[in-house]
Amino acid sequence: MLSVTAVLAVMALAAAVVAVRAARRSTSVEAPETAPDAPAVAPERLPSAVLVPLDADDRPARVLAPRHVEGRVVVPPTGQQVVGAALSRPHVRLAILIHGLTYALRPESRDRITALMRREYRRRRRERLAAGRRAVRTARPSSDAWMAESWIGELPARPRTSTRVES
């Protein structure tokens, strides 16, 4: 069983190597073909032009015409459809999520968030303590009010209970 697995692994590795080589070869062959797009006219003879940056919406979309392939009409997707399909692939979504996580966990972002949390906690604590102190102050009369009602050395007034019974 183990030997079969080993043979399969070696075959898969060899297939992968062959595929990578073929892909490299095809790209190296295609690369020089795209190069000769350079203008045949000398650069100094070209008319002067002003470069204007194009927005994504102004860029001319490359629309391919529908073709008949083996009796079927094949409609090539638009660029937006291709981009949307590529962005909705699971590993692209995962890469986007990982990039978002790394972006959110950058040191500066992390410090900003922790400082935000600490400030919020301290602000709420300060407000709560201030509200508690205010509540205590309103529930208990202040020393000035007490001073106005009585003189120094006087004991607070006690409720007097009269034991005399008037007849």
Add this chain to the structure above:
Amino acid sequence: MRGRTVWFVAGTAAGVYATAKARRAAYRLSMPGLVDQAAAAGLGWRAFAGELRNGMTQYEREVADRLDAHMTTPTESDAP
């Protein structure tokens, strides 16, 4: 005399420090403190989610731009 003063000041400072720390720890473990910590954690979570969304949007735009540039680049097959 000087040594006693030093020890007195050090003891007073340590007492004040320990009292403040103990009061804060007690507040943190009380119900209002737990509520405040939960509120702060909620705020932090919202900020983190915002950062995460920003990063994801940025990367999505990068990928889309890269794909768009690749799509709009004229190839040899498109040449008339």
